[in-house]
Amino acid sequence: MTLKESTASLSGNLTPPLHENPAFAWKDQPVPRQGVIVTDLDGTFLDRTTYSPAASLPMLRKALADGQIVVFCSSKTPSEQKHLQQTLGIKIPFICENGSAIYLPREDFPELEKEIEKDSDWLVIKLGAGFPEIDSVLENFEETYTTDLGRMSQKPIKNLASLTGLSEPAALRARSRLFSETLTAPLEENTKAQLETFLRLQGLKFECGGRFHTVTSLETDKGKAYKHLKALLQTIRGDLLSIGLGDSENDLRLLESVDFPVLVAKEDGTHEPVELEPLHRNKKPGPHGWSATIGAWLHAMA
Ligand SMILES: [Mg+2]
Structure with missing residues (x-):
């Protein structure tokens, strides 16, 4: 054929x-x-x-x-x-x-x-970049702008399960990120703009999912x-x-x-x-x- x-x-x-x-x-x-x-x-x-x-x-x-x-x-x-x-x-x-x-x-x-x-x-x-590198940039942003991005890695499993509707084991698997971080806080437009610039300078980006935002390497x-x-x-x-x-x-x-x-x-x-x-x-x-x-x-x- x-x-x-x-x-x-x-x-x-x-x-x-x-x-x-x-x-x-x-x-x-x-x-x-x-x-x-x-x-x-x-x-x-x-x-x-x-x-x-x-x-x-x-x-x-x-x-x-x-x-x-x-x-x-x-x-x-x-x-x-x-x-x-x-x-x-x-x-x-x-x-x-x-x-x-x-x-x-x-x-x-x-x-x-x-x-x-x-x-x-x-x-x-x-x-892409590893999670520790991404997380330290996000922590730095939170300190610089005195804001809470709702980093998934920082959420207790019980909170994350109720926030996402996942079972606790499933929430644990979702939280086990190796190359990205998910931001669960609703972000104001000015925070998004600040975050975008801040991340880009470090070779990172964030993308809007349905409900949360995901931070990965810029080129990924x-x-x-x-x-x-x-x-x-x-x-x-x-x-x-x-x-x-x-x-x-x-x-x-x-x-x-x-x-x-x-x-x-x-x-x-x-x-x-x-x-x-x-x-x-x-x-x-x-x-x-x-x-x-x-x-x-x-x-x-x-
Ligand atoms: Mg799909």
Whole structure:
């Protein structure tokens, strides 16, 4: 099957059809053998409200059985992602804390053993600043401006659990940040402006999430992390073809970094305002959209 034929079969599930989009100038080449699925978690692979993977898990298993490389790419911490994988009974590469680091299962990448730092049974590629460095800058800001940013690391677990609605063990995993810090206090506009400047001078930035703010290295994002991983994978697995799935603005860089960017719908069938061309907007919400698209992808790659 050629790329043109495979995208024609894939496009039945997507809007607009891939092969009709002039931005995809497909040539009649054989489909590369190695496919990569790189996916956001909350609202994409996991249900936005319940965080359940029930609708997407069977297709994830099929993708892995078909030999696809699947990469989770999220703002979640290594502790949260490892726990999620354990509950799903899988062990796959992941990008954590909004692109701050890449974790690879050691057993799957023996070629990289010598070159890459290890953390028990994972290979770890750090792309951003470490938590202690970020935290000391934030502490310095709080002292300078006599303000409380509500640093997550400073919150007692009981408070954090009631603030986030997480169980205490889940709150503990969310607080175990290695490369970023979450600010839980509501920030006034002038504080945001002061903080932005202060952080930029230290090579850091903050981004607004739905409710909280996350501080990471200035140069860190999900797309840069995936590009880094892709370059590495290409050296050991040859040509790759990658599909990326996300549901929101903070997935834009990730979607820009893949061959097939897919935005899954929200519960009501509408989409977050993500400006990217070409971008395939799936009609089904969250994990249902994920499953339908990956089903078509696996069919096209077969
Ligand atoms: Mg999301």
